[in-house]
Amino acid sequence: MNTRQWARDLGLGARFAFTGGREGWIRTLLTAVGVGLGVALLLLTTAIPNVIAVRHERDEARLDYTYGPNRPKAADTLVISDANSTFHGSHVRGRLVEPEGPRAPIAPGLAKYPAPGDMVVSPALKELLGSPDGRLLRERLPYRITGTIGESGLIGSHELAYYAGAKDLAPRIDGWQTARIAKFGPLQQRAASRLDPVLLLLVLVVFVVLLMPVAVFIAAAVRFGGERRDRRLAALRLVGADSRSTRRIAAGEALGGSLVGLVFGTVFFLLGRQLAGSVEVLGVSVFPSYLNPAPALAALVAVTVPAAAVLVTLLALRGVVIEPLGVVRTAKPRRRRLWWRLLLPLGGLAMLAPMIGQGRESYFNEYLVLGGVLLLLVGVTTLLPWIVEAVVARLGHGSLAWQLAVRRLQLSSGSAARMVNGIAVAVAGAIAIQMLFAGVQGDYTKVTGQDTTRAQMQVSLPRGAPFTAVARKFAATKGVDKAVALGGADVGDRSWRGEGPATSTRITVGDCAALREVARLPSCHDGDVFVATGSEGVSDADTVKLAKPGRRLWLDTDFGVGQHPEVRWTVPGGLKRVRTITSPSGDEFGGFLLTPAAAPGRGTAAFSSSVYVSTDDSVRDVREYVRNTAARVDPLANVMLWSSTEESDKFTSIRTATFVGAICVLALIGISLLVSQLEQLRERRKLLSSLVAFGTRRRTLSMSVLWQTAVPIALGLLLASAVGLTLGTVLLQMVGATVSVDWASVLSMTGAGAAVVLTVTLLSLPPLLRMMRPEGLRTE
Known part of the structure; x- marks a missing residue:
């Protein structure tokens, strides 16, 4: 098959995505939204290195070492004092300044220094001081606000900072809190310090765990509306297309949806980029200008997502026989095989096994870590369909709602598993990370010796x-x-x-x-x-x-x-x-x-x-x-x-970044699950309307939908817990930590996943009730 034939079939499929009538447009829109959400998070991830770099550069540029060398008063000197504080748990960066000459160095973000008794503040601090919540802080800062600090002088949009004018600071120079400086910035170029092996392992695992659910959702999104699409492809067989051509046409249709998803993802990312400037998560805030993806990484996303859409579609259609008179999918499918599904998690364990007992003295092989964790988490997505199929095939009698749900799961267990694959992967990774964090936390926590019973x-x-x-x-x-x-x-x-x-x-x-x-x-x-x-x-x-x-x-x-x-x-x-x-x-x-x-x-x-x-x-x-x-x-x-204890700053930073990323991934999971649920309900709109027309109660159908969600998610969370505990145990053995399970954390992780799915299911009930109306029987 030559390239021209491939291009023609892919192009024909892409045209079907946009000219297939209402059904085609809806399917393309759902695919684009699902892919777009994943692309937006991928673009956000590619922007993280730039965020870290810019925050570091701006923090370095405003450094004012008060323990530098003692220097005499001159026309280019400034006396500066640290006056940091804390307000309701938020750090307030404060400086008292007294320029001693016309060439005194100007701090980044300032045009000039305030006069004694005045201060310039960050926009967030100005807003806080003007609100009722800032009353106590206003008493602490008895200065008149005369300006605001520019973006170049701040590391985040919600940073609380100020420069206050003062006088007679020179007698207070002590080589610690007050000093005379001639410039801002580091005293000398500092070599970048490398993370120790355990912290680097944490970063690698977090990277895979946070991105893997995104990839799973993108793969699931390109398969939205698959059953209706396959029935349309049967018409192509009637007019002479062979089975290979129909598969390529289907891949082209998915390619068209993914290309629109790239556009949607870019729009979502730009909207999220602007929104990022107005929110603060776990004490971390950024300016929109920080979120600039690396061009090479953004180009990689733009190429990988459409390619993945084509590949996933071709793989999905390998088990579907598209004939001129219909699609052989409604017959009883062949039972899924287990042996090859076990190879992936076993391969992951085999990649991690050589590093067990290596300890904390030498660096772990980054490629083996990435590959091993990736294979274990991919194993969740391959094992879950087999488990769902095996379990629902043995489910027995029950209420009418239960029987409807079980029968639907028996007919389409693959679709049910795909919907919860992402949440299962996320929970498995979260459990492993939580175990690793808990296992090594003691190494990055030191006892301060402070007796909090005698003073606080x-x-x-x-x-x-x-x-x-x-x-x-x-x-x-x-x-x-x-x-x-x-x-x-x-x-x-x-x-x-x-x-x-x-x-x-x-x-x-x-x-x-x-x-x-x-x-x-x-x-x-x-x-x-x-x-x-x-x-x-x-x-x-x-x-x-x-x-x-x-x-x-x-x-x-x-x-x-x-x-x-x-x-x-x-x-x-x-x-x-x-x-x-x-x-x-x-x-x-x-x-x-x-x-x-x-x-x-x-x-x-x-x-x-x-x-x-x-x-x-x-x-x-x-x-x-x-x-x-x-x-x-x-x-x-x-x-x-x-x-009584104090944690390492680097360890705390990695954990904070992990929690911020986990919140973003959970948000994506929730939205993507909602889109997936709505797509499945749309597929069954005529069936639901028919059941209502024959007298089935809406309450029964609603409960059946809840059961159809509850059974796969319960199986997915059980599998996720098993894989997560296994991965966490291996990681702890790699760093030489004592293997222990914090069951409260495991239950909280699984509970969070179940809560997301339950919320999505409840949000899908209003559309479900609308789809049960007689209008659902109308066809074109």
Whole structure:
């Protein structure tokens, strides 16, 4: 067969897709919508690398390292302070700025810096501050809004960010939170860090799991209206077309629908691209301009989808005999064979087996991982039709609705399996991912040591803050049960400038209640001085060596900046020996413990201090009240919410991206299932109308439709659970993790899949009732 004959038959089929009357148009439209939804998600996937790259570039471009080298004031310098905050769980990026000359570097997204007392904000922050929900945040940011930050200065459309003008920031330069800079951006080019083997394995598995259901739905969409199409092809046999030509014509019809689907998919993608700028999912937002698919990947989608439509159609028609007088499909079909269907999942396991026990030290073979996971998930789509056929063939008697549903499933088990293939693949992949995430989560979670039973928040104050007075302000804050403050500084036997001291220890200052949080005190009065030993972080030998009454010591006021005068302190008499205990933050405070009356008079400038706050979580917005108090005390006060554990940023980012992708895939599944359900109902419109005309109750037919959906989805979810648990077990053995099953997660995954199908079925009931009307018997 030459290329010209192929092209002629494919072209003839494509014309049938658009000139086949009402039935042809409806089938083409349904195919185009189904394919278009899949294409839209594929285009979104091809745009993800660009999204990540642009967000990274913009975040790098606005970097303002406050721990860079110390530089003198000049015409091109800017003093900048980190004033980040959190509001109702959302990060607020804040900066206080003071340009020191006409050539001070301008932050990306700004035309000029605001004057002291003014601020420029991101559009999302401006909207929040103007709404009733932002009342508490408005109290925290007492600046006048004079402009907005441009898109080039933000990493997402919903990012909360501001730049506020300030003055007299230079004395607060500390090499940590406040610095003088001459440019924005990284201090030096940083080499891209590669993910460790386990995280890379997670990314590969997530990639296959999220895209596989899309491919399944595209393959199912090109087969919409297959039975009616095959009956039309029988007419072509009457006028002389051979069986091969009819198959090519059918492939051309699917090709026409898929080409329209590419157009629909592009339109859906462009609409979704605009919508993406107005939504935020799990704290992640983007600008529409970020979603630009890579040209090569977009071209690959444009070529692969039509080619897949032709291939799927040709494969589907191999088991259909199209004769001039009809289509041999209504007869009892030949039983499906099991042996070759088992080869795919077994082949997937064979590809993954060599990597079992490899552990976390070396990288996994990416091609074997992709191929193995792909074959296992494809195995779901090949096994499910056999399982559905085998089960429904043995279903017995029941109610009339049950018998109608079972008989329909026995006649067209393949169509029923195709409808739930996508949801089964998605659930199987989701279970495997959930098991892998749960199995390796402990490796990317560390214990912070923070005792959340003794305090729930910590406020770090700038050096020199009157922390004992500040603690009283926090104690008076609404919803705060207790607040204790501790200040500290290093102390040595000689000046910290030049070569520095030979022997040093630590000074901690706080009232008696605060000191009892870090040491066992027999008694305590203001003016007491204690020598605390037993700390792992402070040498007991150095502390004892320096703890001699009358000895003169130097406090570290330099911090690498060199702009504070030196402070000396004479060790008093009457020292009391005590033992340290673990503080609420998990640290041990050894060295000298001083009550406020015993602290050096000019030493407050040397102390870095923190307030440990215990809150009553039954008070609504208690955390925001604490943050507002901190902002009133000092705009640069850093408020931390305590947690007993802390996760790796990369692990958290991958999990967040997975959840965002899963939400998109579930949305696609729901919409595609609805389209598929409507297509199947349209195929049976005359049959349904006939049954109603002969007296069948509409309630009976509605229940039969529900049973026709429930039986395949139940079988599909059982198969998905088995495959998902198998894949998850293999992946856990590959990384050397303990194999365990979180049954709550497995049930939640299967429940989510069942909920999607149930929702789709309920949405299809109104069209079903309309199709039962007598008008459904009308024909052309």
